[in-house]
Amino acid sequence: MFTKIKCGKLYDGVTPRLWKNKEILIEDNVIREVGYGLPEPQGVKIRDLSDLTVTPGMIDGHVHPQFFDYRELYNEYVCLSDGYRALATASCARKPLMGGFTTIRSMGWFSEAYELDVKRAIEDGKIEGSRLVVGSHFLCTPGSAGDSSQSLSANPYLSNYLMKMCPTCGSGADFFTNVVRREKKMGCDFIKNFGSGGFATPCDAPEDIQLNDSEFDAIFSTAKELRIPVTAHVYAPVMMKKLLKYNIFCMEHGALMDDETARMIEGSGVYLVPTFMPYEDIVNPNEESLSKKSDFFRRKLEKYQRRLQEGREIIINSKIKLGYGTDIVDVYNNYESGWEYNCWLKNGVDPFRALEAATSINAEICGISDKLGSITPGKLADISGWKRDLLKDPDALRDCAFVMKDGVEYLTESRI
Ligand SMILES: [Zn+2]
Secondary structure, eight states, rough: OOEEEEEEEESSSSSSEEEOEEEOOOOOOOTEEESSOOOOOOOOOOEEEEEEEEEEOOOEEEEEEOOOOGGTTHHHHSSHHHHHHHHHHHHHHHHHHHTEEEEEEEEBBBBSSHHHHHHHEEEETSOOOOOEOOOOOBBOOOOOOOOOGGGGSSSSHHHHHHHTTTTTTTTSSHHHHHHHHHHHHTTSSSSEOHHHHHOOOOOOOTBBBBOHHHHHHHHHHHHHHOOOOOEEOOOHHHHHHHHHTTTEEEEEEEOOOOHHHHHHHHHTTTTEEEEOGGGGHHHOOHHHHHTSSSSHHHHHHHHHHHHHHHHHHHHSSOEEEEOOOOOOOOOSSTTTTTTTHHHHHHHTTOOOHHOOOOIIHHHHHHHHHHTSSSOOTBOOOOEEEEESSSSTTTGGGEEEEEEEEEEEEEEOOOOO
């Protein structure tokens, strides 16, 4: 079965330009040819997208599909049944696909997680959804940014009880050796740890050190033995430097970046997924949006405003290999992956850098660049089409008009 797509404009995921009137020939689920005047084998289906800009299926590199509603973040895992949470996770994996994001990198959750079940159900064709690359649980210590029972710390009995719901929250080298092995056994694609504190948590601070050296040694040496990549939630430059010594593969956030650390990351080739969205309202102050955030989140953002602004500038002006990830935990819902593009463009990032981050670079971060991330012969047919001007309109990735995953077309849904 052949499909030929006629593109108005085409961004191929690698070359910083838009090609006019190129065509893509797909056989079943694989891209066979890209060019002009391509053959039309017998029975070929023609898809005329000459009014759209066509790109590789977008990849959101930082999503929490188990945060169902940003207004109820800290109640969901207490108030909802396991069954409801599994269904809601499936819903949060389906919506990005309808918005043109054919792959999401799932950054996991605190208590027992359902991303792996949802991933398998999608792969088995039981349900529709984006392709999932999964780091299932937060590897974290009590009271750290990954310990969501922080929100109930005023009730120690309940808080301690809930902390036990997280199989990867604990202390000591042996504990973390075991949890890395467990995560690998369950089928995780990567390991996510919380080495330093957070902004969106009530009891800690972004520069707190939350894993000690023996715990890091255990995580990194076990992951290396099991050949599973490691990424880390991190803000403090001192912690970013430490993670480089462990030959970490990727880092998340890095929002308090300084010049010296940026130069070190550039030289290392380590990826950074900067997740601009959660800090946008303080970097470019938006009082109305700030007022919707929890008190502790807003206070921390205000305290670190200057450093967040400086860090943003340093990241944007660096040559660090940036991935694209939304990490939406407030104000918008986690499947609204196009908001991060809005942030990048409004902060003056070259749109081609943002597009490359959301396609070929994110495919490298997800470990799937052999089959996805660009429109190249031999790769899988994950293809999106957009109505708006990708080079000028910050809302362009919120307005999807065509999506194909693995050679199959799906319904789209505008997020405008
Ligand atoms: Zn996150």
